[in-house]
């Protein structure tokens with residue numbers, strides 16, 4: 342069993358780790374790098390709770406091999422807040438009570454951030470389709486969708502100002 | 503298990519061919535990692551193809567298109583010229599799973615997984631796509647419908663992999679459409695999928711057509727009688743009836759919780775009518 346040496350960047354910071362070839366990026370983030378914000382729900386791509394970005398593209402970390410991360414840029418929920426200042430999405434999720442147990446929240450936040458970077462003015466339908474791969478057993482989704490729409494509006498207004 | 507990420511096709515083939523145990527190419531990983539986790543497969547070697555530059559490319563070739571085997575569905579849908587030529591195939595690639603899944607999933611992986619319900623396979627078959635296979639003995643090109651040979655079985659020999667998918671020249675009055683029936687609106691597996699690709703002459707008559715069905719048999723079904731029913735028509739009711747009848751006759755589905763034999767058969771005919779109409783309208787609008 343020879344471990345693989347990987348150099349990558351997580352939320353802009355260089356990281357180095359050793360991993361086994363079977364390990365997923367999710368295993369690496371949580372167990373090797375201690376970044377437990379990224380959650381494991383299903384491990385099979387169905388729930389989206391492990392959503393991260395890989396070179397800017399939204400993916401399920403449970404469907405990426407750890408060794409694939411070599412030289413790549415990874416974005417996780419830990420990269421959303423700026424120090425003590427929450428990202429607008431995080432603030433709006435709290436304001437709208439868009440979470441209950443919270444296990445799905447990091448995945449929704451990372452997925453929603455990636456949507457708003459691509460499309461700052463999404464329709465409700467676009468939000469719902471984009472987030473269709475993120476499952477929530479608690480909220481019934483409406484509050485999540487409202488929080489994302491509200492964030493989008495606030496970010497558009499503050500960019501225009 | 504070993505993990506390798508070569509930078510050339512030659513190196514990838516040498517690794518796949520040289521492995522004594524079970525060797526798997528890795529594209530988007532959206533099937534491979536699920537199967538590894540479930541224990542259905544236990545690779546001795548995984549060869550990541552995504553560091554091979556040519557496999558990441560979408561390029562024009564011979565009047566048509568070459569789509570590298572490691573290109574994701576999201577990348578296909580970000581290429582406006584490709585989407586304009588093949589809107590049906592692009593849509594099929596877009597409906598594969600969630601944003602997260604289609605951001606990684608490839609045509610080559612969808613084809614090699616050989617699931618009866620694979621969405622892009624009927625769309626590729628209707629398009630008349632070829633898979634360029636590279637292996638220890640060189641390269642060959644085969645129609646995509648010849649790659650899946652059974653449920654979760656593909657026609658590739660040891661050491662072979664798909665290098666790219668080749669789409670033919672679209673021509674001025676051609677278009678395609680893909681429709682699937684799923685009980686939900688997103689994130690579901692096709693109960694039936696149907697793709698129609700056609701081209702029109704200057705008078706608006708169908709000059710050539712291809713029709714393919716997914717999820718109604720162990721492998722994709724190219725419905726030649728259905729295509730013949732369309733050629734020479736402007737999709738009058740009689741032509742669509744004949745198309746639907748041919749599609750129903752071509753079905754050999756299973757009964758399962760997602761749909762009965764009778765339901766799948768009827769839906770195949772209905773989807774074929776609608777896909778043909780959509781493809782026809784798109785072709786007319788492009789002219």
Ligand SMILES: Cc1cc2nc3c(=O)[nH]c(=O)nc-3n(C[C@H](O)[C@H](O)[C@H](O)COP(=O)(O)OP(=O)(O)OC[C@H]3O[C@@H](n4cnc5c(N)ncnc54)[C@H](O)[C@@H]3O)c2cc1C
Pocket residue numbers: 385386387526527528529530531532533534535536551571572597598599600603606607608609610611612613614615619620621622658662663664665689690691692
């Ligand atoms: C949550 C979820 C939802 C899904 N929804 C859908 C859906 O709606 N419709 C659908 O059709 N599928 C769906 N899938 C299945 C899967 O996403 C698709 O089959 C996808 O196209 C596979 O492509 P990939 O690049 O990820 O393949 P991989 O997982 O990388 O590979 C799949 C298989 O093909 C082989 N392979 C990969 N690349 C090559 C190559 N270049 N040459 C030879 N063999 C190769 C691999 O060794 C493996 O056996 C879903 C999967 C998940 C996890």
Ligand code: FES
Pocket residue numbers: 380381382383384385386387388389390391392401402403404
């Ligand atoms: S844990 Fe990755 S999608 Fe559920």
Ligand code: FES
Pocket residue numbers: 439440441442443444445446476477478479480
């Ligand atoms: S808040 Fe509990 S799963 Fe979403």
